[in-house]
Amino acid sequence: MEPSPPPTMSAPDVPPPSPGSILPPLSSTVLLAMGAIGGLVLASIFGYILFVARLRLDEQLWWTGFASIIFALGFFVLFAATHDRKIARPLAGGFFVISAGSFYGSIFAGGSSDLAKLLYTILLSILVMIVLGAIFVMARDAERDAIRKAQRRHIP
Template sequence: MAPPAPPEMPRMQLSSVVLIAIAAIGALLLVSILAYILVIVPLPIDSRLWWTGLASAFFAIGFYVISGATGDRRVTRPLAGAFFVVSAGSLYASILHPSNTTDPTLKLIWFVVLTVLVLLALWGIFIMSRDRERDAARRAQRRITP
């Protein structure tokens, strides 16, 4: 007697395939926007870094809003954090790059403004994570034991 055939593997749902395709198109779009700014646009390097920082800040805000709207924090929160880091790094680099010939006082003002914005964002992240931890502890106390 022949052994029974193995059970059929579960197939991907069409909605999962469509979501993966949408994510791939979105990733390609983000990469193409940043590549266009950094490689193709005929601007000085400090201007390209500034525009990269601004675009990355918009992407970070967008991913943060998406994570809040969907409740999915596995993918969108790290992406928001990564784009926040790229944004801050690009903006700091555009201020401090040697080809930036702006007045040193103006550079200092922009540096301080950017530092204040970064610190406010980090403070907000800290407050939200503390509140999330408090909510998780409160929910853990509500478990009904059999």
């Protein structure tokens, strides 16, 4: 009699993985829904200010600037929380530009005296320079972080 070979451990028969569902993960779906609702709210606020409310041009510009600066701050806080450089940071910058332009337009379209327009323009310019300085510092720090991360070596 021949000795039988020792028993070997073979992998159990596992069925091949089934193709994944075509639905995105729940977190992505919720994020897209939140973005859609946010876009609707944004459009409705600006639509109300520009088309529904019976305001003078300088008032429309002021309210558009005010709403834009609130959205810019909201997107900046979102960027600070998520460090998302593809969506949140450009939206924060875009709404800041819209708000500054709207506030400048409101100043020059309004019926204030020339001295008041000059003072408002100087005040707004100081605020814009502060924000631009903060953007410069953030960009410099982000560049420093990117350089530091690029210098790291991966150990295999």
